[in-house]
Amino acid sequence: MEKAIIIADDDEMNRSILRELFKNDFDILEAADGEQVLSLLEREKSRILVILLDIIMPKMTGIDVLKVMAEQKYLKSIPVILITGSTSKENEKISYEIGVSDIITKPYDSYIVKRRVENVLNLYIHKRHLEQMVRTQTVKIQEQAERLKKTNDFVIDTLSTVVEFRDLESGAHIFRIRTFTRILLKKAEEKGLFVCDSIETEEKIINASAMHDIGKIATPDYILLKPGKLTPDEFEIMKNHTLQGCSILSRLHYINDAEFYKYCYDICRFHHERYDGSGYPDRLKGDEIPFWAQIVALADVYDALVSERVYKKAFTHEEAVRMINDGECGVFSAGLLQCFNEVKDIFQEYENTTVRLESVFS
Secondary structure, three states, rough: OEEEEEEEEEHHHHHHHHHHHHOOOEEEEOOHHHHHHHHHHHHHHHEEEEEOOOOOOOOOOOOHHHHHHHOOOHHOOOOOEEEEOOOHHHHHHHHHOOOOEEEEOOOOOOOHHHOOOOOOOOHHHHHHHHHOOOOOOOHHHHHHEEEEEEHHHHHHHHHHHHHHHHHHOOOOOHHHHHHHHHHHHHHHHHHHOOOOOHHHHHHHHHHHHHHHHHHHHHHHHHHHHOOOOOOHHHHHHOOOHHHHHHHHHHHOOOOOOOHHHHHHHHHHHHHOOOOOOOOOOOOHHHOOHHHHHHHHHHHHHHHHHHEEEOOOOOOOOHHHHHHHHEEEEEOOOOHHHHHHHHHHHHHHHOOOOOOOOOOOOO
């Protein structure tokens, strides 16, 4: 389909002059008033490259046509050049504010008109090319980000599964931790205790929660699988899994998302810290502990209590809730405990699940 330009002027002589200038380059569409311009535009918009528009015309002025084109978003893809005998600076100002590409004042030189039309067209063609390049690159970046996310998720799930198999877990501990983290995080946001910048940030924290115990990969079996209570020396070795996890993370060069890495690192290192400073490894106190690590800590404690382990039988949901509130399993902030108590019944619904629950509260 041949590309076209619209020449809009109520003076036949003016249209004839412009028609002669461009007849060898484009299909010429003519309009004698503003309504005809809009009619042509609606019918032929897919092939119109540029509009040469007079200001003073019957039915609708050139300014009126510009306003309609701006409202209907035509000016984003079709440049308009005013060719007018009006010397009104106010009209020029209004036209530029609406979005006209250029203004040529009569009387004009034919060569200048042709060159200025060519320049405007070249700018628009270049702009469209750049926009297409941006769209293409955006799609590529999104595809790369999705591939990277899938790789991250695969590695996280693999590492977490290795830990679970070594720890003789049921295979669903990590999925439950993600679910409990999501539930607590949503409730904390609802109550104004924590603000996530975006849905992406929430997902990063939830996914990072799966990394909390990866340091157990380096914990000896005789400690990890011991059926009874650990000795003080053994407990010191067990506590080291927080630092071992950070060491493992530092070797995972595929994590090139600084924000995600920070959540993983903080959760690995600080998920055994307690609000009163009695935790480990750094004995952080109060809000020195990153809030996302506090959330995962509570989620981990609850799941540990209601799950059977080599060293203990499972507690009931009611016993677990009481122990957490009484501080028998470490001290948590009053705000976080309030969040927990408001969602504890939802926790109970999922405490024995063995399937992935990433869609919960999403």
